[in-house]
Amino acid sequence: MDKKQLVVIGGGPGGYPAAFLAADLGMKVTMVDPEANPGGVCLYRGCIPSKALLHVARLIHEAREAEAWGVKYQEPVLDLDRLRAWKESVVDKLTGGLGQLRQQRGIEFIRGRARLTGAQQLTVTGTDGKEQALSFEQAILATGSRPAALPGLPVSPRLWNSTAALNLEMVPATLLVVGGGYIGLELGSVYAALGSRVTVVEMLSGLLPGADRDLVAPLARRLEKQFAGILLNTKVAEMTETAEGLRVRFEGAGPKDPVQVFDRVLVSVGRKPNSSELGLENTRVALDTKGFVQVDGQRRTAEPTIFAIGDVAGEPMLAHKATHEARVAVEAALGKKTVFEPRAIPAVVFTDPEIAWCGVTETEAQKAGIPIRVSRFPWAASGRAITLDRPEGVTKLIAEAETGKILGMGITGPGAGDMIAEAALAIEMGATAEDLALTIHPHPTLSETLMEAAEVNLGHCTHVYRKRKEGEAK
Numbered sequence: 001m002d003k004k005q006l007v008v009i010g011g012g013p014g015g016y017p018a019a020f021l022a023a024d025l026g027m028k029v030t031m032v033d034p035e036a037n038p039g040g041v042c043l044y045r046g047c048i049p050s051k052a053l054l055h056v057a058r059l060i061h062e063a064r065e066a067e068a069w070g071v072k073y074q075e076p077v078l079d080l081d082r083l084r085a086w087k088e089s090v091v092d093k094l095t096g097g098l099g100q101l102r103q104q105r106g107i108e109f110i111r112g113r114a115r116l117t118g119a120q121q122l123t124v125t126g127t128d129g130k131e132q133a134l135s136f137e138q139a140i141l142a143t144g145s146r147p148a149a150l151p152g153l154p155v156s157p158r159l160w161n162s163t164a165a166l167n168l169e170m171v172p173a174t175l176l177v178v179g180g181g182y183i184g185l186e187l188g189s190v191y192a193a194l195g196s197r198v199t200v201v202e203m204l205s206g207l208l209p210g211a212d213r214d215l216v217a218p219l220a221r222r223l224e225k226q227f228a229g230i231l232l233n234t235k236v237a238e239m240t241e242t243a244e245g246l247r248v249r250f251e252g253a254g255p256k257d258p259v260q261v262f263d264r265v266l267v268s269v270g271r272k273p274n275s276s277e278l279g280l281e282n283t284r285v286a287l288d289t290k291g292f293v294q295v296d297g298q299r300r301t302a303e304p305t306i307f308a309i310g311d312v313a314g315e316p317m318l319a320h321k322a323t324h325e326a327r328v329a330v331e332a333a334l335g336k337k338t339v340f341e342p343r344a345i346p347a348v349v350f351t352d353p354e355i356a357w358c359g360v361t362e363t364e365a366q367k368a369g370i371p372i373r374v375s376r377f378p379w380a381a382s383g384r385a386i387t388l389d390r391p392e393g394v395t396k397l398i399a400e401a402e403t404g405k406i407l408g409m410g411i412t413g414p415g416a417g418d419m420i421a422e423a424a425l426a427i428e429m430g431a432t433a434e435d436l437a438l439t440i441h442p443h444p445t446l447s448e449t450l451m452e453a454a455e456v457n458l459g460h461c462t463h464v465y466r467k468r469k470e471g472e473a474k
Contacts, residue, residue, distance in 0.1 A: 002134065002135070003134075003135045003136065003137065004028065004030045004108075004134055004135070004136040004137070005027050005028040005029070005136070005137050005138070006019075006022050006027050006028065006029050006030070006136065006137065006138050006139070006140070006333060007029075007030045007031075007032060007114075007122065007134065007136040007138075007139045007140070008022070008029060008030070008031045008032070008139070008140045008142060009032050009033075009114045009122075009139060009140065009141050009142060009143055009278070010032075010033060010040065010141065010142035010143040010144055010310070010312075011031055011033030011035060011037075011038035011039060011040050011098075011142075012038075012039065012040020012041055012042055012043075012142060012144045012310060012319070012322065013040060013042045013043075013047075013310070013319035013320070013322050013323050014040075014142035014144070014309040014310030014311075014319075014322030014323060014325060014326050015031065015033065015038065015040060015140070015142030015309075015310070015326070016031070016038035016039070016040070016098055016102070017322075017323045017326040017327070018140050018142060018309065018326035018327075018329060018330050019031045019038075019102070019105075019107050020101065020102070020105060020107070021326065021327060021330045022330045022333070022334075023105040023106065023107050024105065025330065025334060027330075027333075027334070028108075029105075029107045029108065030107070030108040030109075030110060030134070030136075031102065031107055031108070031109050031110070032110045032111075032112060032113075032114040032122075032124055033109075033111065034111065034112065034113055034127070035095070035111070036095075036099070036111065037095040037096060037098055037099035037102075038095065038098040038099065038102055039091075039094065039095040039098055040142075040144055041144050041145070041146075042319045043091060043094050043095050043098075044091060044095065045162070045163045045166055046162070046166075046319075047319055048090060048091055048094060049087050049088075049090070049091055049166045050162075050166060050186055050187065050190070050350070051350055052086070052087045052090045053083075053087060053166070053168070053190045054186060054189065054190060054350050054351075054352075056083065056190070056193070056194075057189055057190045057192075057193035057194070057352070058193075058352050060076055060193045060194075061193055061226075061352060063076065065389065068389070069389065078171070078194060078195070080168060080170070080171070083168065084167075084168045087166075087168065110124050110126070110132065110134075111126060111127055112124040112125050112126040112127060112132070113125050113277075114278070115277065115278060115279040116139075116278055116279035116280060116282050116283055116285075116306075117133075117279060117282050118282055118283065119283050119284070119303050119304075119305050119306070120135055120136055120137065120139075120305050121133065121134070121135050121136075122134050122135075122136070122139070122279070136305075137305065138305050138306070138307070138333045139305065139306050139307070140299075140306075140307045140308070140309060140326075140329050140330075140333070141278065141285075141293060141301075141306065141307065141308040141309070141312055141313075142308075142309050142310050142312065142322065142326070143273075143274040143275070143278060143310075143312045144273075144274050144310055144311045144312060145271040145272055145273050145274055145311035145312065145317055146271060146272055146274055147161040147162050147163065147267070147268070147270075147271055147272075148269050148270045148271055148272045149161070149267065150178065150236070150267055150269060152238075152239075153239050153267070154239060154240060154241045154246070156241045156246065158241065158245060158246050158263065158264050158265065159239075159246065159264075159265050159267065160264055160265065160266045160267070161266070161267055161268070162183050162187060162266070162268055164266075165187045165191075165266050166187070171191065171194045171195050171196055172191070172196050172262075172263035172264040173196065173197065173263050174196065174197045174198075174199070174228075174245070174261075174262045174263045174264075175188070175191050175196040175197070175198050175199070175262060175263065175264050175265070175266060176198075176199050176200075176201065176246070176248060176260075176262040176264075176265045176266070177198060177199065177200045177201070177265075177266045177268060178201055178236055178265060178266065178267045178268065178269060179200075179201075179202065179267065179268040179269040179270070180200050180201075180202030180204070180206075180207040180208065180209075180230075180232070181208060181209070181268060181269075181270065182208065182349040182350075182351075183268040184200060184266065184268035185200070185207065185208070185219075185223070185349065185351050186349070186350055186351055187266060187268065188200055188223075188227065188266070189223070189226065189351050189352060192226045192227055193226075197228040198226075198227045198228055199227065199228050199229040199230075199231065199260075199262070200223075200227060200229070200230045200231065201231040201234050201235070201236060201250065201254065202230070202231065202232050202233075202234070203233070203234065203235040203252070204232070204233070205232055205233055206220075206232060207219070207220055207223075207230070207232075208349060208355065210347070210361075211347075211349070211355055211357060211361070211410070212357070212361050212362045212363055212396070212410055213363075214362075214376070214394065214396065215355050215357060215394065215396065215410045215411075215412045216355065216412075218353055218392040218393060218394065218412050218413075219349075219351055219353055219355055219412065221392070222352070222353065222392070223351070229254075229255075230254075231250065231252070231254030231255050232253070232254055233252045233253040233254060234250050234251065234252030234253060234254035234255060235250070235251055235252055236248055236249075236250060237249045237250060237251040239265065242261065244261050245261045245262050245263045245264075246261065246262050246263075246264070246265050247259065247260075247261050248260055248261070248262060248265065271311065271317055272291060273290070273291045273292050273293070273311055273312045273313075273314075274311075274312055275287055275291050275292065275293055275312050276291065280293070283301075283303045283306060284301075284302045284303040285301040285302055285303045285306055285308070286301070286302045288314075292312065292313060292314040292315075293308035293312050293313050293314075295307070295308050295309075295313050295314070297339040297340055297341065298328060298329065298332035298338060298339060298340070299313060299325050299328055299329040299332065299340060300329075300332060307329040307332065307333065308329075309322055309325035309326055309328075309329050310322030310325060310326075313325065316345055316347065318345065318347065320345070320346070321342075321345050324340070324342065324345075325340055328340045342428070343359065343427050343428050344358040344359040344408070344423070344424040344427040344428060345358065345424075346358040346417075346420045346421065346423075346424050348416065348417035348420065350417060352414070353390065353392065353393055353412050353413045353414055353416065354411075354412070354413065354414060354415065354416035354417050355410070355411070355412045355416060356410070356411050356412075356416040356417045356419070356420035357408065357409065357410035357411070357420065358408065358409060358420055358423050358424045358427065359398070359406070359407050359408030359409060359423070359424075359427045360372075360398060360407040360408040361398070361408055361410070362374055362396075362398055362408070364408075365398060365407065365408070370400070370407070371400070371401035371402065372398050372399065372400065372401055372407065373398075373399045373400075373401045373404070373433075373457055374396065374397070374398050374399075374457075375396070375397050375399075375433075375453055375454075375456035375457035376394050376395070376396045376397075376453065376456065377394065377395045377396075377449050377452040377453040377455075377456055377461065377463075377464060378391075378393075378394055378464070379391050379392065379393030379394060379395070379413055379446075379449060380392075381452075381463040381464055382444075382446065382448065382449055382452075382463075383443070383444040384443075384444040384445050384446050384448070385413065385446060385449075387444065388414065390413060390414050392412075392413070393411070393412050393413025393414070393416075393446075393449075394410075394411070394412050394413070395409070395410075395411050395412075395413075395449035395450055395452070395453040396409060396410040396411070396453060397409050397433060397436075397450075397453040397454055397456075397457050398410075399432070399433045399457050403432065404432040404433045404434055404457070404458075405430060405431075405432050406423070406426050406427055406431050406432060406433060406435075406436065406454075407427070408423075408427070409423035409426070409427075409450070409453075411423075411449070411450075413446065413449075414446070415446055419446060419447055419449075419450065422447065422450055423450065433454040433457040433458055434454070434458060435454075436450060436451060436454035437451055437454035437455045437457075437458055439451060452464070
């Protein structure tokens with residue numbers, strides 16, 4: 001049996017960076033993945049195709065909003081075949097490029113699904129059904145995750161998960177989105193822009209439960225205008241298929257009509273790690289109660305020869321977290337002193353407006369009893385936001401009360417996902433609010449709002465007036 005130095009199982013944003021870095025550092029690498037090229041769910045059925053469609057949705061909304069500026073367009077005419085082809089061309093370009101980079105690095109690629117048969121052995125079932133046995137010195141599990149399902153729902157082509165929704169086979173007249181998290185809101189925004197009457201149902205009291213409420217509020221107000229309905233504190237009690245569509249019975253505080261019929265229903269209630277069919281029972285690799293592979297600070301499992309990264313290794317289930325873990329795992333496999341200990345992992349919701357945050361949230365700080373000083377800079381005071389006709393945004397800074405050290409930041413508004421990296425760098429570098437306030441930002445830009453939020457935190461800001469309290473230090 002041919003023994004491999006390093007086998008990377010999975011070709012997503014954790015797997016392919018791990019394989020590429022290992023090859024760059026001189027290791028002989030074998031990659032196993034079901035797809036023809038690296039990319040994983042993120043590129044094929046997740047991050048990339050959804051952002052391509054969100055760009056189209058934003059363009060449609062902006063064309064409609066332009067009438068208020070004195071520029072009127074005709075209503076857009078959709079060519080779904082061309083739109084679908086364009087989305088797929090984006091995916092093909094990126095995955096094809098990764099395939100070329102793999103070849104240039106001399107990485108062996110085996111197309112199929114891997115199953116561990118021991119601490120240093122596995123079998124790969126190819127697309128033709130044939131099995132191939134391999135042995136390895138070390139392996140990295142990067143098998144990702146899959147959409148979670150709700151029990152008791154009918155088996156029907158009208159019932160979508162995120163993968164089916166991204167196929168863009170048709171634009172339903174009515175669409176129910178089950179789950180008010182980032183996947184549901186992003187895809188709901190796409191279909192609302194394309195012409196569907198979208199209703200969102202969320203069993204909790206607010207959308208995007210992981211984000212601070214003041215960051216979510218501007219998005220919620222905008223979605224209330226774009227969606228047919230947002231049903232909070234409500235759950236789907238029953239769903240049956242009829243000739244007219246999927247008949248849904250709701251329970252909770254939200255709906256006026258507890259029974260409604262929808263052309264399509266999108267279930268977006270989270271994701272589950274792909275850990276159940278890897279043959280982990282043939283190793284010492286351990287799982288937690290949610291099915292995530294348990295790892296240490298170097299991403300090493302209880303089996304010393306096997307590492308795990310990305311969604312399969314625990315939350316947050318984010319592509320960029322997986323990519324960073326890839327570097328740690330490869331360096332650890334080479335015997336280097338390394339550990340995964342980020343202070344800030346940015347989270348981005350690519351709705352319109354976008355919401356992004358990193359570090360400690362205000363809610364988390366309050367629960368942990370951390371003394372903090374919170375400041376907000378409203379985009380209504382931003383010259384650049386006004387020129388974009390997007391004054392609803394906000395930039396928020398959370399600093400340690402005594403030292404002013406930046407613990408967390410949040411941004412709501414167009415481009416929030418691009419700007420949050422500055423906040424992540426500030427947190428990683430141990431910067432204070434004063435450091436950020438003294439950093440000259442270009443004018444007029446939205447990035448200035450980070451500097452001005454820091455100025456507000458210090459008690460004086462050019463574009464926000466706050467009257468000093470009697471006896472307050474200057």
